[in-house]
Amino acid sequence: MEFISTRDPNLRTGIEQALRAGLAPDGGLYVPERLPRLEPSAMNPEASLAECALDVLAPFFDGSRLAERLPAICREALNLPLPLVRLDNGPTWLMELFHGPTAAFKDFAARFLAGCLQALGRGSPITTVLVATSGDTGAAVAAAFHRRPGFRVVILYPDGRVAARQAHQLGAFGDNVHALRVAGDFDDCQRLVKQALADRDRVRRFGLTSANSISIGRLLPQISYYALAALRLREHAPIDVIVPTGNLGNALACILAREMGFGIGSVHLATNANRTLPDFFAGQDYAGRPGLKTLANAMDVGDPSNFERLAWLFRERDPRNAGIEASSYDDAAIEDTIRRVWRERGMAVCPHTACAMALAGHLREAGRDSPLLIAATAHPAKFDSVVEPLIGAPVEVPPALARLLARPSRSEPIAADDGALNSMLEHLDDA
Numbered sequence: 305m306e307f308i309s310t311r312d313p314n315l316r317t318g319i320e321q322a323l324r325a326g327l328a329p330d331g332g333l334y335v336p337e338r339l340p341r342l343e344p345s346a347m348n349p350e351a352s353l354a355e356c357a358l359d360v361l362a363p364f365f366d367g368s369r370l371a372e373r374l375p376a377i378c379r380e381a382l383n384l385p386l387p388l389v390r391l392d393n394g395p396t397w398l399m400e401l402f403h404g405p406t407a408a409f410k411d412f413a414a415r416f417l418a419g420c421l422q423a424l425g426r427g428s429p430i431t432t433v434l435v436a437t438s439g440d441t442g443a444a445v446a447a448a449f450h451r452r453p454g455f456r457v458v459i460l461y462p463d464g465r466v467a468a469r470q471a472h473q474l475g476a477f478g479d480n481v482h483a484l485r486v487a488g489d490f491d492d493c494q495r496l497v498k499q500a501l502a503d504r505d506r507v508r509r510f511g512l513t514s515a516n517s518i519s520i521g522r523l524l525p526q527i528s529y530y531a532l533a534a535l536r537l538r539e540h541a542p543i544d545v546i547v548p549t550g551n552l553g554n555a556l557a558c559i560l561a562r563e564m565g566f567g568i569g570s571v572h573l574a575t576n577a578n579r580t581l582p583d584f585f586a587g588q589d590y591a592g593r594p595g596l597k598t599l600a601n602a603m604d605v606g607d608p609s610n611f612e613r614l615a616w617l618f619r620e621r622d623p624r625n626a627g628i629e630a631s632s633y634d635d636a637a638i639e640d641t642i643r644r645v646w647r648e649r650g651m652a653v654c655p656h657t658a659c660a661m662a663l664a665g666h667l668r669e670a671g672r673d674s675p676l677l678i679a680a681t682a683h684p685a686k687f688d689s690v691v692e693p694l695i696g697a698p699v700e701v702p703p704a705l706a707r708l709l710a711r712p713s714r715s716e717p718i719a720a721d722d723g724a725l726n727s728m729l730e731h732l733d734d735a
């Protein structure tokens with residue numbers, strides 16, 4: 305299997321280079337040259353996630369020297385629980401994607417990418433994974449590379465602009481993980497990372513690489529949990545899916561699972577007040593814009609980078625005519641939904657999952673009674689400062705998160721400029 309740039313199909317490469325480079329040389333995103341079709345009826349619905357992922361991902365690794373390592377990578381990275389919780393004994397299921405070490409769905413993909421990079425022999429002598437984060441990505445990447453020989457992680461996050469627990473989490477790993485709190489906003493962090501990665505000299509000197517959400521190694525593993533959910537629920541097929549959406553990585557993986565043959569019906573994108581995708585799917589031309597700050601901060605994206613992959617996937621027809629819908633929920637709707645779900649079910653949901661629950665409520669009110677799978681993307685305990693005042697009760701902290709929160713947390717302040725990052729990189733000392 306070869307991978308091509310979304311911008312130029314003549315720029316082709318294997319999965320290894322696509323994983324190493326992150327971005328194609330023309331600034332496009334890597335996509336598989338064709339989508340494999342699978343035969344879900346021949347697959348085992350009792351399979352573990354790792355087993356299912358191996359079937360789903362093997363075609364993408366065909367012909368690569370990573371192919372023989374793939375079973376071990378799946379086994380080690382994807383051995384996380386994947387509960388499907390049925391609501392009201394009706395045709396609605398919540399897929400809880402938050403049982404990994406940092407309590408958000410990004411754990412699945414970050415662990416898989418880390419396994420691939422290690423198998424590729426990155427990490428000799430030492431690779432520095434540089435990542436800008438507004439919260440969840442940085443923690444997932446840190447957990448995935450924590451104490452992995454040959455790697456260190458440098459996280460840049462905007463000082464004072466991530467949730468208190470998110471900040472604590474970022475600084476709580478220690479060892480080979482360095483948290484830098486930047487005097488600036490998320491865009492400053494992202495700019496510093498991009499500049500460093502675009503500077504060949506620094507890339508060589510510090511062994512820099514990235515693990516950001518546009519890497520194909522983050523997108524592909526996410527297909528596997530939609531595939532497994534569709535297998536487990538196949539007597540209800542086709543099942544419609546709702547995905548809380550920011551950069552469109554998780555939802556695109558769901559769409560890919562459907563295009564590969566799994567029993568998924570329409571895919572509904574639930575966004576916060578950032579309306580770029582809902583406006584597009586309502587018929588407007590695509591118009592990226594600056595991100596708005598909302599309670600669902602991991603989805604504060606005004607120009608979703610994976611849109612380019614979606615446009616590529618539907619290059620021969622209009623994506624607005626492809627069984628995809630999108631709806632936007634502002635902070636008031638998020639708050640209402642968190643309160644309502646607590647009142648009706650005694651269940652606490654994070655602000656991102658609340659957008660999906662709001663959309664599910666609207667579909668049911670409109671009389672849609674088809675089977676529905678809702679992706680729950682983070683544990684509510686991660687967003688206690690939003691959730692607890694709304695429900696008036698404490699949210700129980702899952703054990704992995706509790707262990708991290710019990711550790712001391714340390715971060716270094718840095719100015720939002722290149723020079724400050726450079727001198728930091730020169731003086732890093734892994735414990």
Ligand SMILES: *Cc1c(COP(=O)(O)O)cnc(C)c1O
Pocket residue numbers: 408409410440441517548549550551552553554555602603656657681682
């Ligand atoms: C990152 C994140 C999202 C958005 O996912 P995308 O792949 O960027 O669309 C939603 N919810 C949570 C909790 C997240 O961390």
